[in-house]
Amino acid sequence: MAFFQDLGKKITDGVQDASKKTTELIEINKLKSSISSEKDAINAAKIQMGDKVFAMFNAGEAIPDNMAEDVQSIIARLEKITELEGKIEEIKAATEAEKASRAAAAAPAAGAARFCMGCGAPLAEGTVFCGKCGKKQE
Numbered sequence: 263m264a265f266f267q268d269l270g271k272k273i274t275d276g277v278q279d280a281s282k283k284t285t286e287l288i289e290i291n292k293l294k295s296s297i298s299s300e301k302d303a304i305n306a307a308k309i310q311m312g313d314k315v316f317a318m319f320n321a322g323e324a325i326p327d328n329m330a331e332d333v334q335s336i337i338a339r340l341e342k343i344t345e346l347e348g349k350i351e352e353i354k355a356a357t358e359a360e361k362a363s364r365a366a367a368a369a370p371a372a373g374a375a376r377f378c379m380g381c382g383a384p385l386a387e388g389t390v391f392c393g394k395c396g397k398k399q400e
């Protein structure tokens with residue numbers, strides 16, 4: 263009987279150990295999540311600091327010397343963005359121009375349906391004589 267009691271105790275202990283480990287893991291994950299939130303908040307605050315320095319520079323205010331390089335780098339990148347956006351506009355404009363010229367090229371053909379001056383029958387493109395009545399077109 264002692265054997266079964268021991269076995270029962272072992273199982274109970276095992277369940278309690280597993281349950282304790284689960285609780286520990288949950289606690290650790292909660293703490294890690296809190297650490298992660300704090301780090302996110304720090305990064306957001308750093309970005310805000312940078313925004314403030316950049317705003318100061320834009321307002322003509324003095325900024326710390328060691329930040330001038332970062333500000334110049336941002337300005338260079340903003341100029342690059344403007345340049346890239348310009349290229350997008352160029353591509354769009356070229357595409358629009360091509361579309362317009364294709365439409366213009368297609369328009370005369372569509373509007374160039376001709377009819378015989380004698381009988382009014384439709385004339386095939388480039389024909390001089392009517393295929394129906396034979397009248398020469400002027």
Ligand SMILES: [Zn+2]
Nearest residue numbers: 378381392395
């Ligand atoms: Zn005709």
